[in-house]
Amino acid sequence: MRKNIINDLESKPTGKRWFILFLVCAITFINYLDRANLSVAAPFISKEFMLDPAKMGLIFSALSWSYTVMQIPSGWFLDRLGPxxxxxxxxxxxxxxxxxxxxxxxxxxxxxxxxxxxxFEAPAFPANGRIVTTWFPSKERGSAIGAYTASEYVGLALCTPILTWLLVTFGWRVIFIVTGILGLLFAFIWFTHYNDPAHSKGINKEELELIKEGGGLSDTVSEQKKITKKEIKYLFTSRQLWGMYIGGFAITAILFFFMTWFPSYLVNEKNMAILKVGIYGALPYLAAIAGVLVAGKWSDWMISRELGLGLSRKLPVIVGLLLSSVIMVANYTTNVNVVITFMSISFFGQGMASAISWALLSEIAPKDLVGLCGGTYNFVANMGGALSPAIVGYLISRTGSYSSALVFVSCMALIGALSYIFIIGKPKRIIIPN
Known part of the structure; x- marks a missing residue:
């Protein structure tokens, strides 16, 4: 009897992929903590360094300049050297x-x-996509991507109250020291605990088969494969991918408004005290977490019911972007509670769209170019992150208020939804012809 129980346990797939997902989630949390910590400190930095909104907009955008330029090289390095x-x-x-x-x-x-x-942050999301595509079968992939995407918003949600407390208690410079040290600690954990499934300890053949038979890559993609000019050209000419690129640009533009200007919006436009911002400002981020989790579960549920890849992966993104477009309603009320409500609805929708866009990309990317395809997607998408904070800063300087900035964010959401509806078409795995 005991021997049978042991044999049953040994024949069941291990859960190593879930530990790997935990590592990815933790690092993604740190990634967004390090991106957004500046937004909390911005009102104090701008005052100390005597910076107007236009210059602060350039500082907010600077991360995305180098991040965007390095996306395609990062994807190439991932396919050659591994995550x-x-x-x-x-x-x-x-x-x-x-x-x-x-x-x-x-x-x-x-x-x-x-x-x-x-x-240095450029490889993060192409690596996340490659790791999940490698470690997870298709039926679990939406939830896995939803989990690490939710981690970005957990970082943003905790960033606001905790970093606000650090700022008030110790000054703005301590925020960056603390978050920097946290990242270095997790780098050590990553190097000592991660490997691809075929070379990983603590995984049995049943879990490897579960991954491979379910559409996961299981083994590392050949890192010595030569990438041709034709393959690179195809990544910039595919209609499916261009639909995703435009949608990704819009999704990232919305995200970067919340990552950069949102706390300043509450302080300067709504005259909130900084400690109150730490509480109110966290609510939209919590809503985004809910959006990510709802979208991931909803999308995987539709996949399990065989409702089709197009409906299962596209519908949550389209619904999310349409919800994001309501952000401009905040221009028509002075009630802070109503403002936060519409901001939360908008960021809930952005979370939905962000989570499933990566799930869709993992389904259609060429199998031998998952890292490079993720890098290309992130390259175009993060042009939205590069331009959005600068455009918002310019609009604020030009008009003296945030009203036009919210209209801009709303328009981005509508453009993204239209791209998913009319350009992508019926999604399927891209096979580059010989």
Whole structure:
């Protein structure tokens, strides 16, 4: 009897993929903590360095300049070297630049640090997509991507109250020292605990078969494969991918408004005290977490009911982007509770769209180019992150209020929804012809 129980346990798939997902979620949490910590400190930095909204907009955007430029090279490195090395080095690098922000003294030094942060953060989401595509069968992939996408918003949600407390208690420079050290600690954990399934300890053949038979890659994609010009060209000419690129641009533009200008919006436009911002400001981020989890479960439920890849992966994104477009309603009320409600609805929708866009990409990316395809997607999408904070800063400087900025964010959401509806078409795995 005991022998049968042991044999049954041994024949069941192990759960190593869930531990890997935990690591990815933790690092994604740190990634967004390090991106958004500046937004909490911004009102104090702008006052100390005497920076107007236009200059703060450039500082907010600087991360995305280098982040965007490095997306395609990051994807190439991931396909050649694998995520263990590339992700680990990236985490060390961006954590170091986060800590260095504490020693900045003017506009130029701040720009330099944000450029360095963006340079090293570039491999993060292509690596996340590649890891989940490698470790998870298709039926679990939406939930897995939803989990690590939710981690970004957990970082943003906790960022606001905890970092606000650090700022008030110890000053804004301590925020960057603490978050930088946290990243370096997790870099050590990553190097000592991650590997691809075929080379990982603690995984049995049943889990490997579950991954492979369910559409996961299971084994590492050949890292010595030569990537041709034709393959790269195809990534920029595919209608499916361009539909995703435009949608991704819109999704990221919305995200970066919340990551950069949102706390300043509450302080300067709604005259909130900084400690009150720490409480109210966390609510939309919590709503985004709910959006990510709802979208992931909903999408996987539709997949399990065989409702089709197009409906299962596209509908949550379209609904999410349409919900995001309601942000401009905040222009028509002075009631803070109503403002936060519409901000929360908008960010809930952004969370829905963000989670499933990566799930859809994992379903259609060429199998031998998952890292490069993720890098290309992130390259175009993060142009939205590069432009959005600067455009918002310009609009605020030009008009003296945030009203036009909210209209801009709303328009981005509608453009993204239209792209998913009319451009992507019926999604399917891309096979590049010989």
């Amino acid at each position: 263990r090395l590339v992700y680990g080095v990236a985490l060390c690098g961006w954590s170091a630049f986060t800590g260095i922000v504490a020693f900045t003294f003017n506009f130029t030094s701040m720009i330099f640090c944000r450029l360095g942060l963006g340079f």
